[in-house]
Amino acid sequence: MNSTFLDVLLMLAIAVVLVWLFRRAKLPAILAYLTAGIIAGPDVTGWIADPQEYHFIAELGVVLLLFGLGLEFSLPKMIAMRRLVFGLGLGQVVLCTALFAGLAWLILPNWSAAVVIGGILALSSTAVVIKQLGESSQLTSRRGQMTVAVLLFQDIAVVPMLIIIPLLATSGDVAIWQSLGYALLKGAAVVVVLMAIGKWILPHLFREIAKLRTDELFVLATLLVALVAGGLTHVFGLSMALGAFLAGMMLGESKYKHQLEADIRPFRDILMGLFFITIGMQLDLTVVSSNIHWVLLGLIGIGLIKMLVIRTLAVSMGERNKDSWVAGLNLFQMGEFGFVLVSLALSVQLLPADIASILVGIGVIGMALTPLVIQRSDELVMRFIKATNDAIQAPQTSAPEQGKPILVLGFGRVGQTISRFLQNEELAHLAIDHDPKRVQEALAGGAPVFFGDAGRRDILKAVHAEQAELIIISFADDPRSVEVLRALRSINESATILVRSKDDTRLDQLMAAGATQVIPDTLEASLMLVSQVLSRTGVPIRKILARIDAARRSHYGEMHGFFPGESTDMAPEKLERLQFLHAVVIHDNAFACGQKLKDIRLDELDCVIKSVRRDDTELKEVSGDFELAANDVVLLSGGPRAVEAAESYLLNG
Structure with missing residues (x-):
């Protein structure tokens, strides 16, 4: 040889x-x-x-x-x-x-x-x-x-x-x-x-x-x-x-x-x-x-x-x-x-x-x-400068200890859908995802997500999974879900754990590993998962049904748009059908700084503003008279090309 x-x-x-x-x-x-x-x-x-x-x-x-x-x-x-x-x-x-x-x-x-x-x-x-x-x-x-x-x-x-x-x-x-x-x-x-x-x-x-x-x-x-x-x-x-x-x-x-x-x-x-x-x-x-x-x-x-x-x-x-x-x-x-x-x-x-x-x-x-x-x-x-005031306020890198937030393991498209519904109900929740690009994009958009492998006990303990009462496994990877379930049950035997699955071929295995309920895939499956989550947190059933019905009548409009990751399929034939979410920071010299939304007219670029984050406060319903300021984080929704064009327009006009 x-x-x-x-x-x-x-x-x-x-x-x-x-x-x-x-x-x-x-x-x-x-x-x-x-x-x-x-x-x-x-x-x-x-x-x-x-x-x-x-x-x-x-x-x-x-x-x-x-x-x-x-x-x-x-x-x-x-x-x-x-x-x-x-x-x-x-x-x-x-x-x-x-x-x-x-x-x-x-x-x-x-x-x-x-x-x-x-x-x-x-x-x-x-x-x-x-x-x-x-x-x-x-x-x-x-x-x-x-x-x-x-x-x-x-x-x-x-x-x-x-x-x-x-x-x-x-x-x-x-x-x-x-x-x-x-x-x-x-x-x-x-x-x-x-x-x-x-x-x-x-x-x-x-x-x-x-x-x-x-x-x-x-x-x-x-x-x-x-x-x-x-x-x-x-x-x-x-x-x-x-x-x-x-x-x-x-x-x-x-x-x-x-x-x-x-x-x-x-x-x-x-x-x-x-x-x-x-x-x-x-x-x-x-x-x-x-x-x-x-x-x-x-x-x-x-x-x-x-x-x-x-x-x-x-x-x-x-x-x-x-x-x-x-x-x-x-x-x-x-x-x-x-x-x-x-x-x-x-x-x-x-x-x-x-x-x-x-x-x-x-x-x-x-x-x-x-x-x-x-x-x-x-x-x-x-330690280097020995400052006593004006302390640096670093962004939080671990879960808050107060309360018992809902855990969402996996922040792909379904995980992000669950997160949005929970935010609408003002329910405290945390997500874990191992895709660095997706986590980076989601953090920029203000999402409560942390980087890590959900199958590792030290990561789960860092987000206080042992105290959680409701946990959702949102990724459709049955073998990995079994590993995560075993890790979860080793530190938390009483939590309600809802698991998303591709199909029912491994239902018995997932139940044996500790799942409370296994839910099938597709968009309807994600709606079912949301209904279970909201129901177990005490939201009235009529309100849940109304929200689910509204989502269906709007052709799943609330579910459109997601933060892309490294594993997202970017094939040319699929790009035109995808709806991305992308966070854009408005800098001091950006074109949109000081401009009102009605003067920017991003709808002409087939792109909409989902929310604006200012000083750690998320503003969801912004009108045409809303004026963008320096360091605002604008969350855009639209096709990949539309999002890129909108970002370029916001930054340079």
């Missing part, structure tokens, strides 16, 4: 085990891939003789990562947040790059290498920070918005860094500006070509492919577009990742955006995993262990500098002192794009291998600590 095949097979096996272990410990998967690379590298097992053999495949991972970043890039959001993005974000990147470059020059008297190190350390981890902010309910807070704004500009700053690093390696100090100007001209030409292709060719191409309803062809076309765009920029002497980013940005405005994201994600995740494995292979453990004091000192110093820079800039812009400190602390680490830039600098021989290993060591430790730091950011900041 081919030795290369065995190497890859063994490497993937180790990666699978490590990703499982790291995710169980709630650590980023990136760290698992880096650890797999370290194990495969020369300092541990040494079975991968030449990591450069996998460099090309790993580079494809970077290409798809930038393609995905382009798809998610929101120009309307960036414009609406321009004060924070181009004030706080630009200031942070420029000042931190300059400070870190100056410190690096004292250690390594080479301006080119120092500038690269400064740029690498100025970046933070978008993937890890955004995920942790979503899980801790901080994403829509003011500190969360500041953090997102800085990350947004950092993602933009990666693009010119991809251009500058190869130029620094090939140009002298005199010719660098000429080379940079020439590169910008070539980049502008590539942008014009790609934009023309994206406007006049790609929409027709994907429309014809979508008509065939062939998933394989859609996936192949997506990969082809990303790679052709990367190859085009490579021909012009620029980074392949730059072309992929531009291609993603073009397609991000098309109606195929959601399907493209879903199609590209498996390939991107696998290839990015291989990329981080190759980074781990290049980590010299001897260098890191002998310089561990510098690694730890560098991690602390980088974090303190970022905190001070962001806090100073934010306070000067009128932000609250405590929110400014927390936003700075959230961004203390080096990000995943830092690893990309380290790899690029190594490939063009701009950084010594030992310095690269130290940087990777700083990045690995920083990303490992990020979840813990963000969860305890308030406590750490209060």
